[in-house]
Amino acid sequence: MRREKLGILLALTAVVVTACGGASGGGTPTTGAAIVFGAAVSLTGAQSKEGGLTKQGYDLWLDWINQRGGIVVNGVKHPVQIKYEDDQSTPNLSATLVQKLITDEKAQFILGPYGSAATATDAIVAEKNGVPMVEANGAAQSIFSKGYKFTFGVLSPANKYLTGVLDMAATLSPKPTTIAMLTANDNFSVEVAKAVEDYAPTKGFQVIFTKQYPAAAPEVSGLISQAARLNPDIVMNSGHLAESIAINKGAKQLGLNAKIFAYSVGPSTPDFIKALGPDANYVFDGSQWTPQVKYKPSFYLSVSEYVKAYKTKYSTTDDPDYHVAESTAACLAFQKAIENAGSLDATKVRDALAGLDVMTFFGQIKFDSRGINTFKPMVVEQIQNGTHYTVFPADVANGKPQYPTPPWSSR
């Protein structure tokens, strides 16, 4: 009882203090109408995990910007709202929902969904409506080669996901030479794999095994046993979390010993380490961002502040993974573009996005003529003793690659 009263007292004090604080800052921007963002993310269905991470990223920025009173447009502070709709992991539904956000919810700007198929669908709706969309979770480049003017992607495109691992592998000794490549046959994963196959020979690697498997069917033991016979130095998987866990388990069971295991998506999430325990060690992944990168942001939070804000807001000890960070970055791109445009007009904000060049905790955000961020590098991280370490490129790294991966029998 007493504690409750104390709480109310504290809350009241807080209100009074903020009210005073607000009043004492007189002369600074007055408050304008709320800016409405819309996002159709998957909160149920097969991609609800990733959809949830996306929403976390958006909400982190939302709290921060509203604590500061909102986005400043020509000296006027506009508070921000984000309206969410659940697309149930169905791309077709996503299109209707984005239209609903624009028409009914009066969303002025669209934040992207999760996944390349939903992103393509939403991009077309945004284009038809002339509403800018910044997306953070669809890395397939096919969307950006269609001449759409209103869609921007803050993340590095799919072709960069695993090429960083090859760059790193080229610096190791003894240098690994052969690659076995496993690929889920979805849009994004195929682009990732294609880039590896094109890039590998230029760095002196040889792709000796490459096979696709049906996406979302984590039965890969047949493929692993085939790869195991070839004794590749590097095993790469271009797929998603469920498949990367299945492949790692399968590699141990079937005695596939490689010097490097590198997966496109999966190892960066806390779930990967929780699911595999010590078997997760030594695994590399190409990551859009890690909590260890050392960018010097020109606004918003620093990397360490961001990690702290995440842990506080979601009461967790886990680090935010890159899905969260890239989603926040999409919001930052909008914020900066709106500030630069000095207007909420859709076309002006679009133009400001096209000309954006800013450094954030997530890295540089700058779009090429197609609207995708080709200026931010990917980093390579490795799980060492149950913890993520950024190991490449050296200037942002906080650890050295542990190489070669010992065979399963001697771990």
Added chain:
Amino acid sequence: MSQFTQQVILGLLLGGIYVAVALGFSLVWGILNIVNLAHGALVIVGSYITWDLFTRWHIDPFLSLPIDALVLFVIGYALQRGVINRVIRAPLLFTFLLTFGINLIIVSLLLLIFTPDFRSVTPSYSGNGLHLGSVTIPYIRFGGLVVAFLLAGAMWTILNRTRIGAAILAVGADRDAAQLVGIDLRHMYALTFGIGAAFAGVAGGIISTFQSITPTAGDPYTLQAFAVVILGGLGRVSATVLGGLTFGLIEILGQSGPGPGYANAIAFVVLVIVLVVRPRGLLGRLA
């Protein structure tokens, strides 16, 4: 050659999982004439129980299988008695729609309770395997196959060597006649569905040991159970075993072909061909 042997072994091991998943599905379909679209969801409920017992009290996944069976039996019995019994005499499509609705509810509840995080059961021996020359047999999967055969044996024994089984078969053969000789239909329906659910739960327990679990992870298994039962033929335990092993083999051998991306396509095309050539499945009864 050893490459081929390895693939065949892996196919059979995978087939064991399909057998375990399909047994309950086949029973419910054969006796109650219900295509249970919530079957995959029930499987995953079993997986979550095993996962929960493993993370909370470190109970070995194989030891938690009886608990899966018990809990799922209760759930299945209640579902049939309370809900599905109401439409049991309606045409096929209605029970189909009803179970679709039940699937939606179970998956949503799992999402609420367990969140969409990927869960995994990883006992200490999970990565080990038996190495016979150049061929490897993972222990976990071998355990799964053994359990699948035990399940098949249990199903056969229940149906052919017990009074309850005789009653279940009687209900499947002729409902009205069964009622005339004093069998309580509502109870028998619920019992049958409960047993089907219990087998699904055990299958879920095995699945949790080699695959990561999410609330929607069961959906593909409904489809696969469908395919396995059709492939083997309805109404016989041995047919389900044959169907499951065949389906597993096709899937793995499909992966070593020119385009493993076609694995699903190949599996279903084979299914369609079997159906056209032998409409009752490989071992189905011709009645």
Added chain:
Amino acid sequence: MIAREERVPRSLRRFALPIGIALLAFVILVPLTSTDAAQQAGLPLLADKLWFRIATTVAMFVVMASAWNIIGGLTGYASFGNVAFFGIGAYTVGVLVSSRGWPFPLALIVAPVTATVFALIVGIPLLRLRGHYFAVATLGIGVAVGEVVNNLAPLGASTGLFLPIVRSDLLFFYLMLGAAALAVCSTWLILRTRFGYGLLAIRENEEAAKIIGVNTNLYKVAAFCIAAALTGLAGGIFAQWNSFINQENVFAISDNVQMILMAVVGGAGTVLGPVAGAISLELIIQTLAGGGSKAVYSQIGLGVLLAVCVIFIPRGVIDFFGGQSRLSLRYLRQTLRETSA
């Protein structure tokens, strides 16, 4: 099937018919308020972009549910592979427009043709199967075609196909509405011909139908092909309307389940049942789909709604509202007695 024959009770005819005509006129005329001419004349905007999106989606499902009804409801062959026709129609338009540079109208004419040819090829062997076996075989076809498309480079493989954006809400709405009208009229016409009686006879008792002289094989394949043509047409329109197609959005098994749900909830085997089912269910899905962080509860709601529908109004919505003892407790009790253990 419980909903045996077309029953339009007098009460329904008296009230529902004028209301239906008024609604149809509304649906046809409302979109015109969005034209420039209407806006300049100061008419209120009654159809915004969202209205068009939802109305076009609803019309699309009316086509799919009605087409399914012809093979599933009238003939009694529950097809789980109709979505393959939708996908084939969509990919026909997709490839012809995006890779071959055909004009959309020309490509759209080809879409139902390819779907029909495919239905003919798979229909002849598959329609010999009955009941569950037919259901599973068509499901297999649906899955297999989708997977093959996802692996074929000329069809864009997993990247899918992008079509040039056509910015005309009116065009796609009227196209889809036209397709829906075509589907409903086809059903109506079929039910008034020998062909239709033949199909119903096959559903009730195929052996008997054969004995009284129905060429069952021909009839079944014909019904399958008509369903395929209509579904393929809807797929073709969808491809250009959505401007992006891939395996995930045109070969979704969930869409196939949805069209069956709609036909059955509305009343399988009737002319207007699938229409009522498609409209009510799609609107419910669209309404529940929102809901932000409460999304999971709306999924549970949808599941409960389905269960309640199936248990209490198994003859479909059309029968429930049009039947003689409508909305009475007796009706509910009676249907329960008929179907429960």
